[in-house]
Amino acid sequence: MKTLVSFLSLAVFCFLSTATYSQTTFTGAISTDWSIAGNWSNGLPALVNEATIPAGLTVVNNDIINNFVIINNNGIIDNNGFIFNYSTINIDNGGLINNNGFISNRSNFEDNGFIYNGFINNSGFINNNGFIENSWLIDNNGLIDNNELIENNGLIDNNELIENNGLIFNHGAIFNYSTINQCGLWIEVPPHLNSYTTENCPVLGCTDTTACNYDDTATMDDGSCFGIPEGFCDCEGNVFDECGVCGGTGIPDGACDCDGNMLDTLGVCGGTCAADADADGICDDVDDCIGGELDECGVCNGLGAIYECGCPDIVTDALGICGGDCISDYNLNGICDSNEITGCTYEEASNFNANATLDDGSCVYEDCDITSNDQAVYDGAFADGVASVPENICPADLNIDGVVNAADLLECLGSFGASCE
Numbered sequence: 001m002k003t004l005v006s007f008l009s010l011a012v013f014c015f016l017s018t019a020t021y022s023q024t025t026f027t028g029a030i031s032t033d034w035s036i037a038g039n040w041s042n043g044l045p046a047l048v049n050e051a052t053i054p055a056g057l058t059v060v061n062n063d064i065i066n067n068f069v070i071i072n073n074n075g076i077i078d079n080n081g082f083i084f085n086y087s088t089i090n091i092d093n094g095g096l097i098n099n100n101g102f103i104s105n106r107s108n109f110e111d112n113g114f115i116y117n118g119f120i121n122n123s124g125f126i127n128n129n130g131f132i133e134n135s136w137l138i139d140n141n142g143l144i145d146n147n148e149l150i151e152n153n154g155l156i157d158n159n160e161l162i163e164n165n166g167l168i169f170n171h172g173a174i175f176n177y178s179t180i181n182q183c184g185l186w187i188e189v190p191p192h193l194n195s196y197t198t199e200n201c202p203v204l205g206c207t208d209t210t211a212c213n214y215d216d217t218a219t220m221d222d223g224s225c226f227g228i229p230e231g232f233c234d235c236e237g238n239v240f241d242e243c244g245v246c247g248g249t250g251i252p253d254g255a256c257d258c259d260g261n262m263l264d265t266l267g268v269c270g271g272t273c274a275a276d277a278d279a280d281g282i283c284d285d286v287d288d289c290i291g292g293e294l295d296e297c298g299v300c301n302g303l304g305a306i307y308e309c310g311c312p313d314i315v316t317d318a319l320g321i322c323g324g325d326c327i328s329d330y331n332l333n334g335i336c337d338s339n340e341i342t343g344c345t346y347e348e349a350s351n352f353n354a355n356a357t358l359d360d361g362s363c364v365y366e367d368c369d370i371t372s373n374d375q376a377v378y379d380g381a382f383a384d385g386v387a388s389v390p391e392n393i394c395p396a397d398l399n400i401d402g403v404v405n406a407a408d409l410l411e412c413l414g415s416f417g418a419s420c421e
Contacts, residue, residue, distance in 0.1 A: 025052045026059050026075070034061040045069055053077065055095065067091065073113070085109060085124070093130070105142070117154075134172070146184070164196070331410045333357060358410065 024042035037044045045051035050069045053059050058076040065083045076096045083103045085091050091105070096114040103119065109126040117134040123141040129148050136154045144162045151169040158176045167185045176191040183201035190196070205218025211225035212235030233240050238247030243258035252260050256269035264271030266283060273283035278291050289300030296304050297311030305311050309322030317324030319336060326336035335357050343356030349363035
Protein backbone atom coordinates (compact mmCIF):
# COMPACT_ATOMS: atom_id res chain seq x y z
CA MET A 1 0.00 0.00 0.00
CA LYS A 2 2.80 2.44 0.95
CA THR A 3 4.56 1.66 -2.35
CA LEU A 4 1.39 2.43 -4.28
CA VAL A 5 0.93 5.75 -2.50
CA SER A 6 4.54 6.68 -3.18
CA PHE A 7 4.15 5.81 -6.82
CA LEU A 8 0.96 7.84 -7.15
CA SER A 9 2.61 10.82 -5.41
CA LEU A 10 5.57 10.60 -7.78
CA ALA A 11 3.23 10.38 -10.77
CA VAL A 12 1.30 13.44 -9.61
CA PHE A 13 4.57 15.37 -9.06
CA CYS A 14 5.87 14.47 -12.53
CA PHE A 15 2.58 15.47 -14.09
CA LEU A 16 2.50 18.76 -12.27
CA SER A 17 6.12 19.50 -13.26
CA THR A 18 5.24 19.27 -16.99
CA ALA A 19 1.64 20.54 -16.97
CA THR A 20 0.51 23.95 -18.21
CA TYR A 21 -1.75 25.66 -15.68
CA SER A 22 -5.00 27.43 -16.48
CA GLN A 23 -6.98 29.82 -14.30
CA THR A 24 -10.46 29.71 -12.84
CA THR A 25 -11.99 32.45 -10.71
CA PHE A 26 -14.86 32.08 -8.28
CA THR A 27 -17.81 34.22 -9.37
CA GLY A 28 -20.65 32.94 -7.13
CA ALA A 29 -22.92 33.20 -10.16
CA ILE A 30 -25.23 30.51 -8.82
CA SER A 31 -24.44 30.25 -5.10
CA THR A 32 -21.57 30.25 -2.65
CA ASP A 33 -20.95 26.48 -3.04
CA TRP A 34 -17.38 25.56 -3.98
CA SER A 35 -18.43 22.29 -5.64
CA ILE A 36 -20.74 23.84 -8.29
CA ALA A 37 -18.87 24.40 -11.56
CA GLY A 38 -21.19 27.21 -12.55
CA ASN A 39 -19.81 29.28 -9.68
CA TRP A 40 -16.39 29.35 -11.41
CA SER A 41 -15.31 31.19 -14.53
CA ASN A 42 -13.47 28.21 -16.01
CA GLY A 43 -14.91 25.25 -14.23
CA LEU A 44 -13.98 23.72 -10.92
CA PRO A 45 -10.42 24.04 -9.63
CA ALA A 46 -8.63 20.90 -10.71
CA LEU A 47 -5.19 19.42 -11.22
CA VAL A 48 -4.06 22.10 -13.69
CA ASN A 49 -6.72 24.73 -13.05
CA GLU A 50 -5.59 27.31 -10.47
CA ALA A 51 -8.24 28.84 -8.26
CA THR A 52 -8.72 32.49 -7.30
CA ILE A 53 -11.29 33.80 -4.83
CA PRO A 54 -11.57 37.58 -5.34
CA ALA A 55 -11.94 40.02 -2.49
CA GLY A 56 -15.53 40.57 -1.40
CA LEU A 57 -16.73 37.05 -2.33
CA THR A 58 -17.42 34.12 0.01
CA VAL A 59 -17.09 30.49 -1.02
CA VAL A 60 -18.38 27.64 1.19
CA ASN A 61 -16.94 24.14 1.26
CA ASN A 62 -19.19 21.44 2.69
CA ASP A 63 -17.42 18.58 0.97
CA ILE A 64 -13.84 17.52 0.28
CA ILE A 65 -11.32 19.74 -1.56
CA ASN A 66 -8.31 17.83 -2.85
CA ASN A 67 -6.03 20.71 -3.80
CA PHE A 68 -3.28 19.98 -6.32
CA VAL A 69 -3.02 23.53 -7.62
CA ILE A 70 -2.53 27.03 -6.20
CA ILE A 71 -5.45 28.54 -4.33
CA ASN A 72 -5.23 32.34 -4.17
CA ASN A 73 -7.73 33.47 -1.57
CA ASN A 74 -8.41 37.17 -1.29
CA GLY A 75 -11.98 36.71 -0.17
CA ILE A 76 -13.55 34.35 2.39
CA ILE A 77 -13.43 30.55 2.53
CA ASP A 78 -15.91 28.97 4.95
CA ASN A 79 -14.66 25.39 5.33
CA ASN A 80 -17.16 23.01 6.85
CA GLY A 81 -15.65 19.98 5.26
CA PHE A 82 -12.15 18.84 4.38
CA ILE A 83 -9.30 20.61 2.59
CA PHE A 84 -6.32 18.47 1.63
CA ASN A 85 -3.35 20.53 0.39
CA TYR A 86 -0.89 18.22 -1.40
CA SER A 87 2.63 18.00 -2.76
CA THR A 88 4.38 21.21 -3.84
CA ILE A 89 1.14 23.19 -4.18
CA ASN A 90 0.41 26.37 -2.24
CA ILE A 91 -2.56 27.85 -0.49
CA ASP A 92 -1.93 31.60 -0.57
CA ASN A 93 -4.34 33.20 1.84
CA GLY A 94 -4.65 36.95 1.75
CA GLY A 95 -8.21 36.98 2.92
CA LEU A 96 -10.12 34.95 5.55
CA ILE A 97 -10.48 31.23 6.13
CA ASN A 98 -13.17 30.20 8.61
CA ASN A 99 -12.21 26.60 9.29
CA ASN A 100 -14.99 24.70 10.94
CA GLY A 101 -13.85 21.46 9.50
CA PHE A 102 -10.47 19.92 8.72
CA ILE A 103 -7.43 21.28 6.86
CA SER A 104 -4.60 18.89 6.10
CA ASN A 105 -1.50 20.71 4.83
CA ARG A 106 1.23 18.66 3.19
CA SER A 107 2.69 21.51 1.16
CA ASN A 108 3.07 25.27 1.57
CA PHE A 109 0.37 27.26 3.32
CA GLU A 110 1.08 30.98 2.98
CA ASP A 111 -1.14 32.99 5.31
CA ASN A 112 -1.18 36.76 4.95
CA GLY A 113 -4.76 37.17 6.11
CA PHE A 114 -6.94 35.49 8.76
CA ILE A 115 -7.57 31.84 9.61
CA TYR A 116 -10.22 30.98 12.17
CA ASN A 117 -9.44 27.36 12.77
CA GLY A 118 -11.25 24.17 13.52
CA PHE A 119 -8.69 21.47 12.81
CA ILE A 120 -5.45 21.87 10.90
CA ASN A 121 -3.17 18.88 10.34
CA ASN A 122 0.15 20.28 9.10
CA SER A 123 2.88 18.07 7.75
CA GLY A 124 4.23 20.70 5.39
CA PHE A 125 4.97 24.39 5.87
CA ILE A 126 2.66 27.04 7.23
CA ASN A 127 4.11 30.54 6.84
CA ASN A 128 1.97 32.89 8.89
CA ASN A 129 2.28 36.56 8.17
CA GLY A 130 -1.28 37.27 9.19
CA PHE A 131 -3.61 35.99 11.95
CA ILE A 132 -4.41 32.40 12.90
CA GLU A 133 -7.02 31.91 15.59
CA ASN A 134 -7.19 28.27 16.71
CA SER A 135 -10.28 27.29 18.62
CA TRP A 136 -9.94 23.53 18.21
CA LEU A 137 -6.79 21.66 17.11
CA ILE A 138 -3.60 22.26 15.17
CA ASP A 139 -1.61 19.06 14.77
CA ASN A 140 1.83 20.15 13.59
CA ASN A 141 4.10 17.52 12.06
CA GLY A 142 5.98 19.95 9.85
CA LEU A 143 6.98 23.61 10.22
CA ILE A 144 4.91 26.51 11.42
CA ASP A 145 6.77 29.81 10.88
CA ASN A 146 4.90 32.54 12.75
CA ASN A 147 5.90 36.09 11.91
CA GLU A 148 2.70 37.78 13.07
CA LEU A 149 -0.02 36.42 15.44
CA ILE A 150 -1.26 33.01 16.51
CA GLU A 151 -4.04 33.12 19.09
CA ASN A 152 -4.64 29.68 20.54
CA ASN A 153 -7.90 29.01 22.35
CA GLY A 154 -7.80 25.29 21.70
CA LEU A 155 -5.04 22.71 21.42
CA ILE A 156 -1.78 22.74 19.50
CA ASP A 157 0.23 19.52 19.32
CA ASN A 158 3.77 20.29 18.14
CA ASN A 159 5.61 17.21 16.93
CA GLU A 160 8.20 18.99 14.80
CA LEU A 161 9.11 22.71 14.78
CA ILE A 162 7.42 25.98 15.58
CA GLU A 163 9.43 29.12 14.77
CA ASN A 164 7.92 32.07 16.62
CA ASN A 165 9.23 35.43 15.45
CA GLY A 166 5.94 37.16 16.06
CA LEU A 167 3.36 36.77 18.86
CA ILE A 168 1.80 33.62 20.29
CA PHE A 169 -1.16 34.44 22.53
CA ASN A 170 -1.86 31.11 24.26
CA HIS A 171 -5.12 30.83 26.19
CA GLY A 172 -5.39 27.09 25.61
CA ALA A 173 -2.85 24.28 25.65
CA ILE A 174 0.26 23.76 23.59
CA PHE A 175 1.88 20.36 23.98
CA ASN A 176 5.45 20.58 22.80
CA TYR A 177 6.87 17.17 21.90
CA SER A 178 9.73 18.61 19.90
CA THR A 179 11.10 22.15 19.48
CA ILE A 180 9.68 25.63 19.75
CA ASN A 181 12.17 28.40 18.94
CA GLN A 182 10.78 31.32 20.90
CA CYS A 183 12.31 34.43 19.33
CA GLY A 184 9.27 36.67 19.50
CA LEU A 185 6.63 37.26 22.19
CA TRP A 186 4.78 34.65 24.21
CA ILE A 187 1.80 35.71 26.32
CA GLU A 188 0.04 33.73 29.05
CA VAL A 189 0.26 29.91 29.25
CA PRO A 190 3.70 28.42 28.48
CA PRO A 191 3.98 25.14 26.56
CA HIS A 192 3.51 21.78 28.28
CA LEU A 193 6.00 18.89 28.39
CA ASN A 194 8.98 20.78 26.94
CA SER A 195 9.55 24.47 27.33
CA TYR A 196 10.42 26.66 24.38
CA THR A 197 14.07 27.67 23.75
CA THR A 198 15.68 30.99 22.94
CA GLU A 199 19.13 29.57 22.21
CA ASN A 200 18.58 29.46 18.46
CA CYS A 201 17.22 32.99 18.21
CA PRO A 202 19.13 35.61 16.30
CA VAL A 203 20.66 38.49 18.21
CA LEU A 204 19.24 41.65 16.72
CA GLY A 205 21.41 44.69 16.27
CA CYS A 206 23.55 46.60 13.80
CA THR A 207 25.82 44.30 11.80
CA ASP A 208 27.49 47.00 9.67
CA THR A 209 31.10 47.20 10.85
CA THR A 210 31.40 50.78 9.56
CA ALA A 211 28.39 52.04 11.52
CA CYS A 212 28.67 53.98 14.77
CA ASN A 213 26.43 51.53 16.61
CA TYR A 214 27.96 48.32 15.26
CA ASP A 215 27.18 45.39 17.55
CA ASP A 216 29.68 42.56 17.27
CA THR A 217 27.30 40.23 19.11
CA ALA A 218 24.45 40.77 16.65
CA THR A 219 23.68 37.95 14.24
CA MET A 220 20.78 39.68 12.45
CA ASP A 221 20.65 43.27 11.33
CA ASP A 222 17.66 45.14 12.70
CA GLY A 223 18.00 48.22 10.53
CA SER A 224 19.22 50.40 13.37
CA CYS A 225 22.64 51.20 11.91
CA PHE A 226 23.66 54.83 11.62
CA GLY A 227 26.86 56.56 10.49
CA ILE A 228 28.85 59.59 11.57
CA PRO A 229 26.46 62.52 12.13
CA GLU A 230 26.77 65.46 9.75
CA GLY A 231 29.21 68.07 10.98
CA PHE A 232 31.28 65.62 13.01
CA CYS A 233 34.34 63.58 12.17
CA ASP A 234 33.72 60.45 14.23
CA CYS A 235 31.05 58.57 16.12
CA GLU A 236 32.05 60.21 19.41
CA GLY A 237 30.87 63.63 18.24
CA ASN A 238 34.33 65.10 17.72
CA VAL A 239 35.13 67.72 15.07
CA PHE A 240 38.28 68.58 13.12
CA ASP A 241 40.58 71.09 14.82
CA GLU A 242 42.53 73.82 12.99
CA CYS A 243 45.26 71.28 12.23
CA GLY A 244 42.82 68.88 10.55
CA VAL A 245 42.98 66.34 13.39
CA CYS A 246 39.68 64.74 14.37
CA GLY A 247 39.16 65.48 18.04
CA GLY A 248 42.51 67.27 18.22
CA THR A 249 43.37 70.22 20.49
CA GLY A 250 44.69 72.48 17.74
CA ILE A 251 47.96 74.45 17.82
CA PRO A 252 49.79 73.82 21.12
CA ASP A 253 49.99 76.67 23.60
CA GLY A 254 52.97 78.92 22.85
CA ALA A 255 53.49 77.38 19.40
CA CYS A 256 52.90 79.12 16.09
CA ASP A 257 51.87 76.13 13.95
CA CYS A 258 50.55 72.58 14.12
CA ASP A 259 54.10 71.16 14.14
CA GLY A 260 54.86 72.82 17.49
CA ASN A 261 57.31 75.39 16.09
CA MET A 262 57.94 78.67 17.96
CA LEU A 263 58.44 82.25 16.77
CA ASP A 264 62.10 83.27 16.60
CA THR A 265 63.46 86.73 17.51
CA LEU A 266 62.41 88.15 14.14
CA GLY A 267 58.86 86.79 14.47
CA VAL A 268 59.37 84.03 11.91
CA CYS A 269 57.47 80.81 12.76
CA GLY A 270 60.05 78.06 12.99
CA GLY A 271 62.87 80.52 12.25
CA THR A 272 66.44 80.13 13.56
CA CYS A 273 67.35 83.69 14.58
CA ALA A 274 68.33 83.78 18.24
CA ALA A 275 69.06 87.51 18.64
CA ASP A 276 68.54 90.94 17.05
CA ALA A 277 70.21 93.28 19.54
CA ASP A 278 69.48 96.49 17.63
CA ALA A 279 65.97 95.44 16.59
CA ASP A 280 66.64 96.34 12.98
CA GLY A 281 65.01 93.19 11.60
CA ILE A 282 68.40 91.68 10.71
CA CYS A 283 69.54 88.68 12.73
CA ASP A 284 72.77 89.38 14.62
CA ASP A 285 74.54 86.41 13.02
CA VAL A 286 74.27 88.11 9.59
CA ASP A 287 74.12 91.77 10.69
CA ASP A 288 77.32 93.65 9.68
CA CYS A 289 76.41 96.77 11.63
CA ILE A 290 74.96 95.75 15.01
CA GLY A 291 74.06 98.89 16.94
CA GLY A 292 75.18 101.19 14.12
CA GLU A 293 73.75 102.52 10.87
CA LEU A 294 74.82 101.81 7.33
CA ASP A 295 75.47 104.91 5.26
CA GLU A 296 74.46 105.24 1.62
CA CYS A 297 77.64 103.45 0.62
CA GLY A 298 76.81 100.45 2.85
CA VAL A 299 79.52 101.32 5.39
CA CYS A 300 78.62 100.84 9.04
CA ASN A 301 78.60 104.32 10.59
CA GLY A 302 80.38 105.59 7.42
CA LEU A 303 80.71 109.20 6.17
CA GLY A 304 78.52 108.64 3.14
CA ALA A 305 79.20 109.52 -0.53
CA ILE A 306 81.77 112.23 0.09
CA TYR A 307 84.50 111.10 -2.33
CA GLU A 308 85.27 112.12 -5.90
CA CYS A 309 83.06 109.41 -7.29
CA GLY A 310 80.73 109.22 -4.29
CA CYS A 311 81.51 106.05 -2.31
CA PRO A 312 85.13 105.12 -1.62
CA ASP A 313 85.02 101.90 -3.59
CA ILE A 314 84.14 103.81 -6.80
CA VAL A 315 87.26 105.18 -8.65
CA THR A 316 87.99 106.87 -11.98
CA ASP A 317 89.44 104.94 -14.92
CA ALA A 318 92.23 106.05 -17.30
CA LEU A 319 89.81 108.44 -18.98
CA GLY A 320 88.74 110.02 -15.69
CA ILE A 321 85.26 108.41 -15.76
CA CYS A 322 83.85 107.34 -12.33
CA GLY A 323 83.38 103.61 -12.34
CA GLY A 324 84.63 103.43 -15.96
CA ASP A 325 86.41 100.36 -17.35
CA CYS A 326 89.23 101.91 -19.37
CA ILE A 327 92.58 100.64 -18.12
CA SER A 328 94.95 102.95 -20.06
CA ASP A 329 95.18 105.92 -22.45
CA TYR A 330 98.89 106.22 -23.09
CA ASN A 331 98.68 109.03 -25.60
CA LEU A 332 96.18 110.93 -23.47
CA ASN A 333 93.98 111.55 -26.45
CA GLY A 334 90.82 110.69 -24.52
CA ILE A 335 90.44 107.41 -26.38
CA CYS A 336 90.99 104.22 -24.42
CA ASP A 337 93.95 102.28 -25.81
CA SER A 338 91.69 99.27 -26.38
CA ASN A 339 89.60 101.42 -28.72
CA GLU A 340 92.49 103.11 -30.65
CA ILE A 341 92.60 102.88 -34.48
CA THR A 342 96.18 102.74 -35.81
CA GLY A 343 97.28 104.19 -39.15
CA CYS A 344 98.92 107.25 -40.74
CA THR A 345 97.79 110.37 -38.95
CA TYR A 346 99.74 112.98 -41.05
CA GLU A 347 97.58 114.74 -43.58
CA GLU A 348 100.56 115.50 -45.89
CA ALA A 349 101.17 111.78 -46.39
CA SER A 350 99.71 110.06 -49.41
CA ASN A 351 98.26 107.29 -47.17
CA PHE A 352 96.74 109.59 -44.56
CA ASN A 353 93.90 107.81 -42.62
CA ALA A 354 91.35 110.28 -41.28
CA ASN A 355 89.90 107.59 -38.92
CA ALA A 356 93.24 106.72 -37.34
CA THR A 357 93.71 107.89 -33.77
CA LEU A 358 97.25 106.53 -33.28
CA ASP A 359 100.06 106.94 -35.84
CA ASP A 360 101.83 103.68 -36.56
CA GLY A 361 104.74 105.18 -38.67
CA SER A 362 103.31 103.96 -41.97
CA CYS A 363 103.07 107.42 -43.63
CA VAL A 364 104.41 107.74 -47.25
CA TYR A 365 105.43 111.12 -48.74
CA GLU A 366 105.53 111.20 -52.59
CA ASP A 367 107.54 114.49 -52.70
CA CYS A 368 110.47 112.78 -51.04
CA ASP A 369 110.85 110.10 -53.73
CA ILE A 370 114.60 110.04 -54.51
CA THR A 371 114.74 106.83 -56.36
CA SER A 372 116.21 108.51 -59.55
CA ASN A 373 119.43 107.15 -61.14
CA ASP A 374 120.58 110.71 -61.82
CA GLN A 375 123.10 111.56 -59.10
CA ALA A 376 122.53 115.29 -59.52
CA VAL A 377 118.80 114.86 -59.06
CA TYR A 378 119.38 112.60 -56.07
CA ASP A 379 121.77 115.05 -54.44
CA GLY A 380 119.41 117.93 -55.04
CA ALA A 381 116.49 116.07 -53.57
CA PHE A 382 118.53 114.99 -50.57
CA ALA A 383 119.57 118.62 -49.99
CA ASP A 384 115.99 119.74 -50.32
CA GLY A 385 114.89 117.03 -47.87
CA VAL A 386 117.46 117.97 -45.31
CA ALA A 387 116.55 121.59 -45.64
CA SER A 388 112.89 120.73 -45.12
CA VAL A 389 113.49 118.97 -41.80
CA PRO A 390 113.31 121.51 -39.01
CA GLU A 391 116.12 121.64 -36.58
CA ASN A 392 115.29 119.50 -33.57
CA ILE A 393 117.11 120.61 -30.53
CA CYS A 394 115.38 117.90 -28.44
CA PRO A 395 116.06 114.46 -30.03
CA ALA A 396 113.66 112.73 -27.65
CA ASP A 397 110.74 114.84 -28.89
CA LEU A 398 109.84 112.35 -31.60
CA ASN A 399 106.58 114.01 -32.63
CA ILE A 400 108.23 117.43 -32.52
CA ASP A 401 105.51 118.99 -30.41
CA GLY A 402 108.00 120.72 -28.15
CA VAL A 403 107.35 118.40 -25.22
CA VAL A 404 108.88 115.03 -24.34
CA ASN A 405 106.03 112.96 -22.89
CA ALA A 406 104.13 109.68 -23.23
CA ALA A 407 103.14 110.51 -26.79
CA ASP A 408 106.81 110.35 -27.82
CA LEU A 409 107.09 106.99 -26.06
CA LEU A 410 104.09 105.71 -28.00
CA GLU A 411 105.69 106.96 -31.25
CA CYS A 412 108.67 104.84 -30.42
CA LEU A 413 106.67 101.84 -29.30
CA GLY A 414 104.54 102.09 -32.41
CA SER A 415 107.61 101.41 -34.51
CA PHE A 416 109.09 98.84 -32.14
CA GLY A 417 109.99 95.68 -33.98
CA ALA A 418 109.39 97.19 -37.43
CA SER A 419 111.79 96.17 -40.25
CA CYS A 420 114.17 98.91 -41.48
CA GLU A 421 114.98 97.37 -44.90
